Each structure stands twice: as C-alpha cells, then as structure tokens.
Amino acid sequence: MALKYTNKINKIRTFALSLVFVGILVMYVGIFFRESYIVMTIAMLLGFLFIIGSTVVYFWIGMLSTKTVQVVCPNCGGATKMLGRVDACMHCSEPLTMDKSLEGKEFDENYNRKSIIKK
Numbered sequence: 001m002a003l004k005y006t007n008k009i010n011k012i013r014t015f016a017l018s019l020v021f022v023g024i025l026v027m028y029v030g031i032f033f034r035e036s037y038i039v040m041t042i043a044m045l046l047g048f049l050f051i052i053g054s055t056v057v058y059f060w061i062g063m064l065s066t067k068t069v070q071v072v073c074p075n076c077g078g079a080t081k082m083l084g085r086v087d088a089c090m091h092c093s094e095p096l097t098m099d100k101s102l103e104g105k106e107f108d109e110n111y112n113r114k115s116i117i118k119k
Contacts, residue, residue, distance in 0.1 A: 006088055006093060007080065007081075007087060007088045007090045007093075008083045008084065008087055008088075009064075009068070009081055009083055009090070010090060012060075012061045013058070013061060015057065016054045016057040016058045016061065017054070019050050019051070019053050019054035019057065020050070020051055020054045022047075022050050023046075023047040023049070023050030023053075023054065024051070026046050026050060027047030027048070028047075030043025030044045030047065064083070065081060068081040068082060068083050069081070069082050069098065070082075071096065073089040073091065073094055073096065075089065075092050075094040076089060076091050076092040076094065078090070078091035078092070080096070082096060082098060085097060085098070
C-alpha cells in the first residue's frame with residue numbers, strides 16, 4: 001500500500017482555506033440567533049476572527065513560499081517548491097529530499113525537526 005504524502009505548502013494553504021469556511025459557517029450559525037443580539041454578535045465576531053486568521057496564514061505562507069527552493073521532481077518532471085530537508089512533490093506526491101545523507105532512506109517528515117538533525 002503506497003502512502004500518500006502531501007506538500008507542506010499545500011497543507012498550510014488547505015488549513016487557511018478551511019479557516020475561511022469555518023468563519024463563514026460560524027457567521028451563518030449566528031444568523032439563527034437574531035433574537036439574541038449578544039449571541040449573534042459573538043458569532044459574527046468569532047467568524048470574522050477566523051477569516052482574519054486565514055488572511056494572516058495566507059500572508060505568512062506567501063512570504064515563506066518566496067524563500068523556498070524550487071526543484072524539478074524526478075518522477076513527474078513538474079517544478080515544485082521544497083520546504084525543509086524532506087518534502088513531497090506538489091503534483092505527484094513523490095517524496096523528495098535535497099540532503100544526500102537521506103537519499104535511499106524511508107521518507108519521514110520528522111527529518112525536518114531540529115532534534116532529528118543532530119542525531
């Protein structure tokens with residue numbers, strides 16, 4: 001059974017998109033409490049904060065994305081951005097590394113952690 005790896009940048013973008021949907025859903029739930037202005041206001045503000053949080057995450061990943069290394073995937077030939085020592089291709093989810101000491105080893109996202117690097 002082949003494991004499906006995902007690119008770190010795409011994971012963060014998916015999280016930011018889910019924040020938008022959660023914010024809209026919380027605001028929509030607030031509409032059902034029109035009789036209670038306090039509950040409705042809290043729901044609207046909470047939904048607004050989720051959407052603002054999404055904006056912050058999108059801005060952060062956009063800035064982080066400018067510092068990545070762009071590589072060509074040996075499997076599909078597509079250009080992908082690598083974040084850290086190991087990452088997955090954005091197109092075909094092929095595990096990638098630029099660290100020669102990790103070539104041939106089993107793919108593990110924990111290789112990006114500082115405590116693993118020292119070992």
